[in-house]
Amino acid sequence: MSDDYISTVSNEHVIEMADDFIKTASNAHSAMEGIVGLLKASFGYYDWVGIYLLSDSQTLKLGPFRGEPSPHTVISIESGICGAAVREKQTIVVPDVKADPRFLACSLRTRSEIVVPIKKGENIVGEIDIDSDTPNAFKDSDRRMLEAIADKLAEIL
Numbered sequence: 001m002s003d004d005y006i007s008t009v010s011n012e013h014v015i016e017m018a019d020d021f022i023k024t025a026s027n028a029h030s031a032m033e034g035i036v037g038l039l040k041a042s043f044g045y046y047d048w049v050g051i052y053l054l055s056d057s058q059t060l061k062l063g064p065f066r067g068e069p070s071p072h073t074v075i076s077i078e079s080g081i082c083g084a085a086v087r088e089k090q091t092i093v094v095p096d097v098k099a100d101p102r103f104l105a106c107s108l109r110t111r112s113e114i115v116v117p118i119k120k121g122e123n124i125v126g127e128i129d130i131d132s133d134t135p136n137a138f139k140d141s142d143r144r145m146l147e148a149i150a151d152k153l154a155e156i157l
Helices: 011-024 028-042 080-088 140-154
Strands: 048-056 059-066 074-076 092-094 112-120 123-132
Touching (some): 059 123, 074 080, 112 140
16 A cells, blocks of 8 residues: 555544444345445455355355455355454454465455454454455554444444
8 A cells, every 4th residue: 555545534434434334224234235335435445345254153155245256255264364364263464465375366466455353252253354456455553443343243243
């Protein structure tokens, strides 16, 4: 991400807007649709934004997303960075996906990724997955914002 990139919205404002989607949506799917659209539109370096839901204890299924279609609509928790985030129950930031053997390529342009688990207590129910075509795109402020949004999503999933 270039140092001169300036987001048009603050992270706090995005968290507030995500909270509004959750509070006013008719159902969880609508809330997730709103949130992925919000995240994709708010940050120029978020090139692909999706939410995976844990469909059983071993499988993640792609829910709402924005960006190019992904060949990875179903992911075992035993594979990929998405699977690792479920197994480790923590956010994973990958500054250079080409240097991480766990990376499941959705696009040849992807250079960095962040995966944030959505937790209900100690249980993972899903995750927010974001890819960027920019190397080392995700900063600690992204992690904190996305974890706050994941906490809010956990309330409705």
